[in-house]
Structures are given as structure tokens and as C-alpha cells.
Amino acid sequence: MGIKDPSSTSAIEKMDNDSGKIHLKQELGLISAVSMIAGTMIGSGIFMSPQWVLYYMGSPGASLLIWAACGLLAMLGALSYAELGTVIKESGGEYIYILRNVGPLPAFLLVYSSVIVVRPASIAVVSLSFAEYVVAAFFSDCSSPQVVLKCTAVTCVLVLGIINCLNVRLAMSIMNFFTAAKLIVLVVIIVGGVVLLVKGNTQVLQNAFENTAVGFGPVGVAFYQGLWSYDGWNNLNYMTEELKNPEVNLPRAVMIAIPLVTCIYLLANISYFAAMTPQELLTSDAVAISWGLKVLGTWTWIISLGVALSTFGSANGTLFSGGRVCYKAAMEGHLPDALSMIHVKRLTPSPALIFTCIMSIIMIIPGDFSSIVNFFSFTAWLFYGTTIAGLIYMKIKKPDIPRPYKVPIIIPVIVLIASVYLVLAPVIDSPQMAYLYVVLFILSGVIIYIPVIHYKWSPGWFHSITLHLQLLLQVAPTDKND
Template identity: 85%
Template sequence: MNEGARRDSSDRNTKNGEGKLHLKRELGLVSAVSLIAGTMIGSGIFMSPQWVLYYMGSPGASLLIWAACGILAMLGALSYVELGTVIKESGGEYIYILRTVGSLPAFVLAFTSVFAVRPASIAAISLSFASYVVNSFYQDCPSPQVVEKLTAAACILVLTIINCLNVRLSAFIMNFFTAAKILVLLAIIVGGIVLLAKGNTQGLRNAFENTATGFGPVGVAFYQGLWSYDGWNNLNYVTEELKNPEVNLPRAVMIAIPLVTCIYLLANVSYFAAMTPQELLSSDAVAISWGLKVLGGWTWIISLGVVLSTFGAANGTLFTGGRQCYVAAREGHLPDVLSMAHVKRLTPSPALIFTSAIALIMIIPADFSSIVNFFSFTAWLFYGITISGLIYMKIKQPDIPRPYKVPIIIPVIVLIASVYLVLAPIIDSPQLEYLYVALFILSGVIVYIPVVHYKWSPRCFRSITLYLQLLLEISPADKND
């Protein structure tokens, strides 16, 4: 879109009294905590425990992995808090890499994240939601895969409509579903405490027997555990919509992540109190198997809790994923139309619709395990690059005002962990899919040269942008001060 059309469109909007369109600061501390915790608590805690146990071989080692994942998420989040209070812009890793490392790596991240990582995460969570919903109607036989995929697609479409309509409505859904899923997990925890009090400790006897110690298995177990912690960085994607970010960003992180870590550890202990390791490994849905043993006819409460949990997590992931797409377009790394917002509702609807469309496509061939591995591999590669930028800033620019500051040892630990998580599965068990991922990331470099460096754009894009502005009632938006 040319500058004249952009200026004319902006002049028609007076949402902030200065003729400029902005996304509103609608998220307070409660919504911030809900965004982090609600996105972290999704399908993982109900599906990943068996896989962490499978790769680690023993209950004790599994619990150590869950605790280590929580500590790593906390260290990463604290590092991101410093970045978020110095670079007060939305976009998460993308904007941090752009400001600290450069345009090319930031574009490659945006290209990979917008076209693969974020939609894959939304698709995976939606498929988990659909699996629990559909299986409740097919209790005596396997549920049809096409029905699950259609249900997952319906979930994505409903959430897209909600997020396009109103930020407050999205925040309300985050708060409500976060509270609901925590209540269900508390029920699981209380049930486990009762079982332990009755002496049901067989699942935790010889806790470290048969523990795996290989370089690769530990890395893959971390992948499965960290899938459940994914979302620790989500608040950094919406910094411009957060009220008083210098205060609420660190507070939300320090409340949400320790809370989720404690819940995860206690939920796993409850699983082991109710089931032997062999029973847990043979379960396709750990939470449901736990419910059948402990709650009997009331197992439907767990099923409902999983449905609410995955729906809320999908909402948070879409909410933040759309913002990253929006910010990348605002910086000139994606088509202009994706940087626009609805003139009345003040939501980045084009970016949300685009992210949802790719997620819908990914549902078609997807299965849960492959999506987790793909997401973890690429995500931790860019986490490492982001943390490298923070370390560079701390060494080369020590005098920059920092409302919040972490000791340099914390980002160094996160950087070492990210390198390990990228290399461990490749070294231990090389697979062709890792080559495909690497080629996809490198293809971003090829796209960058004509699209960003030489600013090539098809002539039809301007007409398409103007048409979509009229159709969707959208206009270019600026950063919040």
C-alpha cells in the first residue's frame, strides 16, 4: 500500500485523539497472569506425562524433568522480562531480534513463526481439544479422524471470530478458562493427596529404577515436558496492550510460572499415586485414566476440564500469534494489510485471520507428536538467538536504563539449554524431518532478498490491500507510546 493511501486512511481515524489508530491497553495484571498460565496449561499436562515417563524410564526422573522444565521456563521468562521492559514493543522474539541482532534473522524468525510454528501450535492444541470432545461420543469405538479434524477446525474458527470482535472478550475468556482448568487440576491434586494418605504409593516406589541417561532421550523428554510449559513468553507478544508493563510484566511472570510449575508437579505425583508406571505408559489419555480409577462415574468432570483447558490455551496462542504477525507486518517484513486493525473494534483482525487460515491447513495432515517435535526444535533455536541478543546488550550497552534487570548468569544458562535442546535430538537420533526444518528456515533467507532487501511487491498487492481495507473495515495502526 502506498504512503498516500496509508496517510489518507489513518487520517480518518481519531481513536486516540491524535488522528492515529492504536491497539488499546486492555490487559491488567489478572489478564496478564491468565494469558501466561492459561496458555501454558493446555493439552500438555493431560497428554505429555506418559511421554516424559517413556523417554526417562522412571517416575523419579520424570518428576525431575518436570521440575527442570519449570525452572528453565522461569529463567527464560525472567530474561524476557528484562527485554520487555527495555524494548517496550509487542512481538516477542521477533521484535527483540530485530532490535538487537538485525533485520535478516528477525525476518527469518517471522517467516518461520508466522508460516509454521505458531499455526502448528494452534493446530496441535485444537486437535487435542477435538480429540477429547469427539471421544466422549465414541466411547466404545475409535472416533473418526475426519470428525476430530472438523471439530478442531470449528474450534479455530470460533476463536478467530472472538478475537476479531473484542480484546476484552478475549481477555474474559482467558480469565474464565484459566480459572476453570486450575480448578480441575486442583481436583486431580486433591485426589492424589487422598490416595497417598491411604498408602497408595506403589507408583512411586523405586522411583529412579530404569532411569534413562542418554544425551538424546533426556533432550526429547525435555521437549515433551516443555510443550506443557509453552506460553511462558506469551506476555511479551502483547506488551503494547499491557497496562503499566514495567510493573505488570515481571509481576505476572513471577506469579504465573511458579504457580503452573507447582500444579504440574503435584498433578504428576497424583497420576503416579493412582497408576503404576506401566498403566500410565499404556494410557492414551492420562487424565481420563486417572479419573476412571479415582472418580468413577464422575470422570466426565476431567473430560470437561481438558476440553476447557485446551480451548483456553488455543485462545491464548491465537491471541499472541496474531500479534506477532501484526508486528512483523508493521515493520515491513510481511504484507501491509496484516499490519492493520479494525477501525472500530481495534483488533488486528487481518493478522488473526491469516494465522488461523494457516492453522486450518495444518490440521489436515497433522498428528500431535510430530507437531510437538517440530515446534520445539524451531522455537528453541529462536529462543537462543533472542537470549544471545540480551547477553550482547548487557555486555555492550550496560548503561541502557533497565526498569528490571537479571544477573547475566540467567540468560547464559538459558542460552546453553537452548543449544542443548536444538542439538540433542539431532545428534542422538538424526531424522530427515530435521533437514526439512532447516531447509524451511533457510528458505526464509532466499525470500528476504527480493521481498525485504529489494522491496519487491507485485502490483496487484496494492489493489488487494485497498479492497481488503473496505471489506474488513481496517486501517493502518501505529505503536502505542
């Protein structure tokens, strides 16, 4: 039994009066699916990552190529996932695909990394982005203090955690409202860029590839920063069971949403370059606000407010889905039973959400935007590659499986090669102990898996803690066989 991901119109449809079981509906149509992908992808990245892509690539022209290539890679990856989603019609994304194609141990390592590092890091990054734009309004003449930034980010996580634990429909309403806000802000930025170009502000683009950086590592890290803005291209696969006619709507939604987002990102970046020199963009703590000061003057507060709303909404959606990944894994027996429980009255997976909030706050305390994105991307693409390898295995070893939607094998092969590159490029070009720590952390999951998952070892006191948490949080287990 699963719970809807953030784009669903209602996370839990109702409690059956006769059986007391929780049921979900297939209520996501094509329009909702497109909105879900685009709304999740457009978060904080387009307002924060442009300066870092430029930093690693060295020139506006090369930066735009990276943004376009990231969109293409997201498209190819999403098309590959569309085939997986129409063959394995279960919610859960990479976790379920690896569980069914590769095995329980790799699936456990994925969810072990996801709930402790990847998802919390994602929430931490978006919350820090929110803090940047909120705090910048009060420190316009100097850099924002790190203590203030991190306290604001922590407050953001706590508020969203309370909202998501209290009411699913409220969390969904907030997400829809803030999705509209981010689209309005991007339209303003794009239109402003068009006006500047018409007026002749094209000097930056005339020598677009001057000072371009070359090298195995810089391109890989630039991809990390760009792909962060495209994260969410696979989010529809987390709710395949709630998608109407997934054989048709899943691939169609991908083909509409991702090219649309790619065009928006390219136009927004061109607008940034039309308004600012590369040096100005690199020294900006909040790119969209710097753009606003150049183009809108005293009306810059509109951009500041809009981007803050956008990042707040993005953090809400990421927390929502992060809690559901944690909940889904607990339902499969790969996480403590307490995380698979829901509030008896509010019907929200509050234990999983609380756990995700705690881990996100821990990630906020020591991290900064760039390092967290690199850490997140390194881990995420390791498992994306594993998932795609499972698809290639299915296409070669199980060619007779019914496939309502099918991609040429060259597409997942390209995505797999790109995944290997994105994992290895920064390590080879600039070896750091941090990457070794990541690998060791992932492999440390084996120590937990063998006794706890494989041999089902559970001390008596653990069951006692679970019972006390049930009473404290007012939660109850759900029927795992529903």
C-alpha cells in the same frame, strides 16, 4: 502501533474521535500479569504431555525430574526476558528483541517461521488436544477415529477464528472463563491425588527410577514434551507497552506465576502416578480422563468437560496472540500490508487472524500431537536461543545502558546452553531429514527477504490484491507511526 496480546482486558481501547487513530492503555497490573502468564502456560500440555515425558524417560521419578527441570528452565528464561523487557520497552517479544539486537534479517526469519509454522503448529496441537477430550466421550470403548478428531479440531479453529474476528471483548471473556475452568480441573486432580496417597497408593513412587532411559537424545525430546506445557512463560513480553510499571511488575509477575505453575504441574503428575501404573498411563489417549475413570468413576464427565473447556480456552488465547504477532510484524513492514489492517467497525485484526486460522488448519490435517510438539519446540528454541544471545551481547558490549531490572549473566548463559542442547540433542541422537527440512525452510526466508524486504520490491498486482481484500474484509490500514 500494536494490538494487545490475549491477557489484556481490552485489545483495542478506543478510536480517538479527533485523529481517528487507535490508542492503547497501560492497564495491566501485577495481578493481571500473573494471571496472564499462568493462564497461558496452563493449557493442554499438562493433560496430554505426561504420557510422552514418561515414554521418553522410562520411569515416573525421571519424569518428575524433567517436569521440575522444565519449570526451572522456564523460570531462568523468563527472568532473562524480564531484563530485555525493561530495557527494550516495546511489545513483540522475541521478534522485537532480535530486530533491535541482532538485525532485521534474523527478525524476519523468526516471523517468517512463526506465522507459517510455529504459531499455527501451536494452535493445531491445542485444537487436537481439545478434540481428543471431546471425541473420547463418544468412543469410550475404542480409539477415536483420526478423521473425527481432525474434523473436530478444524471446527474448533474455525469457531475461535469467527469469535476473534467479531469481537475482541468476547474473545477476552471466553479466555477468562476457560482459565477458571482449567484451574478447577487441576485442583480436582491434585486433591484426588492427595486422597490416593493418604490411602497408601504409593507403590509406583517406591521404585520411581526403575527403567529410567539415559541418553543425549531421549532427554532432549522429553524436555520438548515437558516444555510444551510451560510454553507461555514469555508471553508477557508481547505486551510490555501495556503493562503498568513494567520495571517492577514484569519481573515480579514472573517470580510469582512460574513457580506456582511448576508446583501445580508436579502435583498433577504425582496424582496421575498415584492413580495409574506407568503402563496404563502410556496407553492412554487422554490421561486426565483415564485418571477420572480410576478415581471419580461415573463423575469422570466432569474431568472430560473441564479439560475440553481448558483446551478450548487455551486455543483461543494462542490464536489471539498468534494473530497479534502476525499483525505486529506487518506493522514493521516484514509481512504484507493487508495483515497490518483492522476491521473498520469491529476493530479486530481480522486479516491476520484469518491467515493464522488457515495455516493452523493446514497443520492439523497431516500432523499428530507428538510430531507437531517436536517440530514446534525445535523451531521455537532456535529463536529463544538467538534472543538470549542478544541479551548476553547487550550485557557485554553495552553495560552502561540503564537497566531497571538486571539478572546475573550466568542466568542467560545457562538458558543459551540449554537452548543449544534442545536444538541439537534430537538431531545428534536420531538424525532425521525432517530437521534438515526445518533448517532449509527457515533459510528459505532469505530468498524472500532480499528482494521483498531489503529492496522493497512489490509488483503492481500485489497492491491490487490488497485493495480488493480491503473491500472484501472491510479493513483499513493503521498509522504505523502512532
